[in-house]
Amino acid sequence: MALAPREQVKYWSIAAAIFVAILWFLGDVLTPFVLGGAVAYCLDPVADRLERAGLSRIAATIVITLMGVLIFVVALLLILPSLINQAGQLIQQIGALVQNAPQLFDRFEGWLTTQFPSIDLESDAIRQQLANIGSAIQSSGGSVLNSILSSALNLINVVVLLVIVPVVSFYLLMDWDRMVAKIDDLLPRDHAPTVRKLASQIDNTLASFIRGQGTVCLVLGTYYAVALMLAGLNYGLIIGFVAGLISFIPYVGALVGGILAIGVALIQWWSGTEMVDGQTVEVGINWLRIGIVAAIFMFGQFFEGNILTPNLVGQSVGLHPVWLILALAIFGSLFGFVGMLVAVPVAAMIGVVARFLISEYKNGRLYRGLSGPGE
Template structure:
């Protein structure tokens, strides 16, 4: 029986895939008011799944276990928020003294600029006044955006716990949906892909929480050694900003540095704060995170930065937070689809063989572009005959010499052409 199925050119398949991806992105941007709370709920429900299973083993029932897990998550988030607000209020009580020191620092900075660059203070004040007028002229737009963000936060505060509860309670129902949606794929493969997505996302989230705790301790210890007040507040706040990958700790170092500049007599304290936070960021990126998260979330730094930039461009702050777990999930899905495995490979981390000094030659040999070097064996023989001794003796010494061919990496195409010519 003849197969009448038509195979489309690769360029047409690629164009259709890119067009479908563009439509999906447009749909995500148009529905982000619902989609973003749903994505956060998925992440929270995955992180709460072990807790819900623990309560279910205590025979509490699936519904009650799901509700209790969500309540515990709300309580933890509320405690963290209360700590930040409480410490901000305490710091605000000393606002007058801090303001006086900040003003004195600005006075010294103005004097330094005037002496170094010859810019008069009146010119600087005119520039500040102009910037202030521009900010006031845009106050209406800023206020509307602020109230819109507050509205989104309040909506998320209601939707995220609700979505998280239903995702935990109906988890088996959603799993069967995927079995029905992908009937043409072996069900064992669908099951394994879902489990791998769960493992990757949970490893990222639990690893992130653990790393945030370690970074908070390191930040706080460094600030305490430098004598910076409210060290726990600044250290914890900087660790919470790790939700913004690669830039969170750097942003978190600005506030304690400004505080140190205001309350300390020397500017070297601010420099020390920034330097210590950069050391902590180096330790986090090269030692702490790789050892805790491991190789389950394997995204190379280039693709991670691109994903973060695209997430921020599409969804703002929420996109920055969701970029890495979504990229890790997309990689698992690409690895499970044969036609998309190349893109999953592109997102993942390079292997050691890609980073060797002679990796290009090994790569060409791996894909059959060049052949392996031929070794020509030669034997050097040295015969010594001693005719002067009564018993004539002969000594034979030989040494094996390995010499590579003159052109060990000739193209296989050229070799095949030569074979065809000889035929």
């Protein structure tokens, strides 16, 4: 005999409370294991395909691991040194920009006065606002820079992730099908068909989003990095990497990357001096190069919204951008980095369960009343 609905709600509420408590108290400890599980989940279809080709599960896992190690070594030798070098230089550039904020605003004020004589920059209100903006950047920039530096210098956690995540991924990938079978065997018999149906929908949602969106991030990151470097922008590799990395959040990747790239372009190609035939020549603002940088991100956003996302992610994922951003914000605020890692799966689960409950509600007496299905 099935449990009463009230009893079922009680047990599911206890399970949800235990899940929240584990995230709250063990979030930092769980980070490498959550990452390892995400990697194993993404690679499970590859292992299944290798099994269908004739390999055993252990052999398929070993082949995937060796390929991953090879890709990591190539990236370590060819890409990571430049990435780390540009990241360090960019942090130094941000520090110098913060310290020189008042002088930069004075230069900006002089340029505005030259280009737009009709603007009354001598008025107290405008001058006070410009001064407030400069002071705010200078006062808050130091704390932001210290946070960036402290995070960058926390190498112990990085080493731990690099060691534990591959090990966890290897063992989870090797035992993935066995674990799924064990979990299926523990399902309540009365609700097993419904749970399997919901789990299948959640899996389809996650597969479409995580695997498809991961490919989108990789393509966009490569495009932004290569295009910015060809445009001659300083730190183009690290800016493209950051923009691609956070492109899974709708519009945020292009927005943050575009603001960062245009800011660097304004600093790099603002009026200054160049050496021409051994002589120092004063040059003006290079609006063409700055416009090229802006156009790179405009095209990237168009390419993502009209070609990449519709073809690689699809329109039936069921994760609305606002719902995804809300989940990332809430879980990131409550549980830190591990909260952001589990935000997408939890958002997908809640979305699937919500659609199921709405469907059940519309098929029930509370919605239909006594009028019957024909009304």
